[in-house]
Amino acid sequence: MITLLKQRLTEIELDGYILKVKIHGDIDHHTVKGVREQIDSAILSHRPRFVILNLSCVEFMDSSGLGLILGRYTCASDVGAKLVLYKPTMRIKRILELAGIERIIDIKGDDYDEML
Numbered sequence: 001m002i003t004l005l006k007q008r009l010t011e012i013e014l015d016g017y018i019l020k021v022k023i024h025g026d027i028d029h030h031t032v033k034g035v036r037e038q039i040d041s042a043i044l045s046h047r048p049r050f051v052i053l054n055l056s057c058v059e060f061m062d063s064s065g066l067g068l069i070l071g072r073y074t075c076a077s078d079v080g081a082k083l084v085l086y087k088p089t090m091r092i093k094r095i096l097e098l099a100g101i102e103r104i105i106d107i108k109g110d111d112y113d114e115m116l
Helices: 032-046 063-078 090-099 110-115
Strands: 002-006 010-015 018-027 050-061 082-086 106-108
Touching: 010 032, 018 032, 018 063, 032 050, 032 063, 050 063, 050 090, 063 082, 063 090
Parallel strands: 018 050, 050 082, 082 106
Antiparallel strands: 002 010, 010 018
16 A cells, blocks of 8 residues: 555545545535645546545535535546545535435445455
């Protein structure tokens, strides 16, 4: 496993063909631009088969966060990768459900640990 980036809001690691992205704190209009650029850069540079977006440490997310997720879904799809959302908190999972994200993107919990 190679750590590509470790900052206050974002950790990005490459584990073979899996790009693991862990986001900390809030995903809102103040933070989304930098996070988006970091993730897109890693996806385009490494062209993984899977992008795992770990939301277990996200405390708050507004519509900017939904845009971040949908945009990364498109970016991953463009390089042939599958995006999976991993371990969202109950609050974040509810937002994702209300937005209908689970109809487009897989949301996994503890049962997905073996891949991570």
